[in-house]
Amino acid sequence: MDLKKQAISGMFWVFIDTFLLKGISFIGTILLARLLLPEDFGLIAMISVIIVIGVIVVDSGLSSSLIRNIKNSSVDYSTVFYANVFFSLIFYVCFFFLAPFIADFYCQESLISLIRVYSLCFFCSAFSSVQTAILIKNMQFKKIAYLNLPGSIVGIIIGLTMGYYGYGVWSIVGMYLGTQSFQMIALWMGSSWKPKLEFSFDKLIYHYQFGLKLLVSSLLTSVLSNIYNVVIGKFYSLKTTGYFDRSNTLSQYPVTILTQIIGKVTFPLMSGIQEDKERLRLIFEKLVNFTFFVTAPIMLGISAVSRPLVLLVLGKEWLPAVPMLQIICFGSVFLTLQALNVNLLKTYGRSDLILSAEIYLKIVLIASVFIAFFYGLYAIIWCTVINSFITLLVNMYCANKVIPFSIKDQLINIAPVFIISISMYFFIIFLQEYSWNLSPFVELIILSLSGFVFYISFSYLLKIPSLFFLFDLIKRKIS
Template sequence: MLIARLQKTLSGKYIRNVGWMASAEIANRLIRLASTVILARMFSPQDYGLMAIIYTICDFFQVFTLKGGVGAKIIQADEQDVKTICNTAYWLNWITCGSLFIIQCLVAFLLPYFSQDQTLTLPLFAVAFTYLAYPLFVTHLTLIERENRFKATATCNVVIAIVSSIITATFALLGMGIWAIIWPMLLTAPIWIIITWKYHPWRPPLRFTLERWREILGFSGNLLINDLLNRVRLNIDYLIVGKYLGIETLGLYYFAFNAGSGITNSILYTFMLPLFPYICEVKNNYAQFKERYFGSLRRTSAILIPIILLQASLSPIYVPIIFGEKWIPAIPVLILVCLSNIPKIYSWASYLLLNAVDKTRISLMIDSTFTLIFIISIVLLVNKGIFWVAFVVLFSNLALAAFVPWINKFAFGKIKNLK
């Protein structure tokens, strides 16, 4: 009985897709471990603080590349509409990414006028060029995910991880400082284009078109704002910690997130990425839709929660051994960061559920409220230290997860009424 149940749990398209992504993520993490250890030992907390600022700025800008919102529309669209939506999405991405390139270049150029530190000017200017690569592979990657061909996605991730880690480790050992994380961003962009074009036959339209752009942006607009709010919650604490506690303390805080949430978040992403196309595939069948959603969530919880608890409990042992004793003060923060990923499983899945039933406005309202509360809470507690900032992160994820039962009831009620 136990063996039969285990076989059932590990079977099916969703788990196969998760298997490909998990295999890629395991390989990814093993490959990146060497470069992560090298950075932890070669970088000072000051360097980690600068790295946090660069990644934070890039993370905000990448929201507007339309991968999330327009990509979700491509996955959710009916088959007869896919070609039109892809063609329009391609040109929308060029308009958006070209604007992002110009804006970030201006930010990099004007930064010295507002700060005496010019360390970030050239790196930000260099990273801006990566936005010009997005339109050339984002649509291909989304179509691959729509078709549940996550073997191709996994291949992309592994190849990028290998190349990026080699470049990072090499440049860090050569003493190139913050440029050890900049050059991988630039040099791996063409690899995304080559691999995604190989795995999907779709080709960009030669004729400029924005057909049905209102419909596309109407669907993706709420998702884009929602994604932006999510990025604010994920990154605003870095900016507040850096401003009030200094770059060195920010380095400790960012290390805790990078070593803690970086691992568990990547595993969570492995499960959440295949979930949306998996449930959208049967959105017109209430019974299958419900079974796929809750079945996938049970399997995800059974696998992910023990991993998160294990990492959190072992962090006092592996952090000083692997990364060095200078990072011991970051361990309490790392534990809270790990634990915050448990409620995120359910809130993230519920948002995908709302997207699948075309109710993105609800997730936007919830996110708007909690983002405001999150920012106010961090500002009030930041002077007490980074442990309390991490506690706010954990509490905010628990609060968001409290809405999950209501969201599930609402979304499945909508699907049932459409039968």
């Protein structure tokens, strides 16, 4: 299979996998939102940063090192596996004893038991990360989709059953742990690789040379990206935290799907041609254009239709989340491009650049949130947009260190798509002024279809290359 077909096939199956898995979980949380209170989601939002820390540290960037390393032996895989299991145990014990102090910070005693149970997901991540890395390295995305699907279905059944019988916030925990546990079991049953009784400190050190900087970078990104939950959870009501959490989740669903597709497919793809920089540069330019062509209209479209969307999906009691969702979507426009530029740096093993960029960006993030705090809740939320764009610029700057594709080149590349997307946004906002007395469902359909026709029409008139690539892709799949 040539590189283009391999990329298209990989993206297709990663899309199916991610769309189904995230879609099932997304539907599950929507149904739970109708059964639970905003306060329940506020509690989970408060500890989300803890779970993120544990999952990242357990892996320590070692899986990414396995994917990028061209020649891995059995010892490499077994070493990484045992290291992940060891770290999962260490971090579970740490958070078990830290739980009372975290609960005191938020003045929420119920967080103690939530943290201790929710942190069991560290073990699920540790026991399945190597199997997943091997499948990604071999671009077996179709198999990943098959193996992950049953766990998602079981998880949502557990969560909804618990929600129906009044278990409150524990329904969310049950859904998440059920999904993770059954996906781990499926990966063990469906993977031909099993750990052997072998371990090498030399191999561990080798992978840590790449993974450690990536670990620190990921921690900075994930932990400080959750600073909004921490600040809002600490200084605002539990209900407000729940509104912010659901707004963030609604905006993250489509962009997470796209980011995971980009991340899972482009990293092994670019790693395979890293020695041919000119070819990689041309492919990267097309990926930037196509990625933004898909992401920008979706996120700006969600921002424009957020009111009927929230009414339809979550209900009237969640309407205070609408302004938050509208703002957050503008920052989410840039997330897939951030992931693409970071993957380029990973391809060349430049975890040093990734780490340096993250240190700088998180200093800016902390400073901006500190200043915004004095101007109120919505100033804090607008920080998500400002910091997202700054992060993109810094990632573009770093990417130019490994291939000749500058910030200016990338911005020029995406400018026509952004102009069409922002025009579509204002077009939908204008149409909403005339959406009198329509049900949320009808209003959402009319606005979405109108925006879609507007975007495709102007993309065609301006001859956006990614549109014609998409047409060609659809024709090939049909034929």
